[in-house]
Amino acid sequence: FQKYRNSSFGVYIFRATWVHSVRRRGYSTAMDSSKVLIVGSTGYIGTWITKACLASSRHQTFLLTGPTTHASIHKLPLLLSYKQEGATLVEASLDDHESLVSLLSGIDYVISAIAENQIEQQLKLVRAIKQVGTIK
Numbered sequence: 001f002q003k004y005r006n007s008s009f010g011v012y013i014f015r016a017t018w019v020h021s022v023r024r025r026g027y028s029t030a031m032d033s034s035k036v037l038i039v040g041s042t043g044y045i046g047t048w049i050t051k052a053c054l055a056s057s058r059h060q061t062f063l064l065t066g067p068t069t070h071a072s073i074h075k076l077p078l079l080l081s082y083k084q085e086g087a088t089l090v091e092a093s094l095d096d097h098e099s100l101v102s103l104l105s106g107i108d109y110v111i112s113a114i115a116e117n118q119i120e121q122q123l124k125l126v127r128a129i130k131q132v133g134t135i136k
Helices: 010-024 044-056 067-071 073-084 097-104 116-132
Strands: 035-039 060-065 088-091 109-112
Touching: 035 044, 044 060, 044 073, 060 073, 073 088, 097 116, 109 116
Parallel strands: 035 060, 035 109, 060 088
Antiparallel strands: none
16 A cells, blocks of 8 residues: 555555555454445546556455446556455446445445546445445
């Protein structure tokens, strides 16, 4: 995580560094073998968050991909590199509430990096998270 220290994700990086420090001393943390879903992993901010999560290797990282993600040719190499680094790609649409709830039922943490101009999509994600009720 040191190479991400100067990024705009100071709080996240602090958390990840703290988790590493605590583990090194032999304590347990809440994210031990947890499942983390990242939404918006191919965007500018999402790319940095995803790289940091994959670098930590302390939990299973799932990346939500949708029809528009696969339609963008320039995003495919990025998704394939994430997969090679250990991410699991899951396809779901934020417009399909039931499939989203089904997907989220096996997830412990959700990190959303959805662009600010897609607030409606963000609200759909929040509704599904609330319905599941077990996501931290």
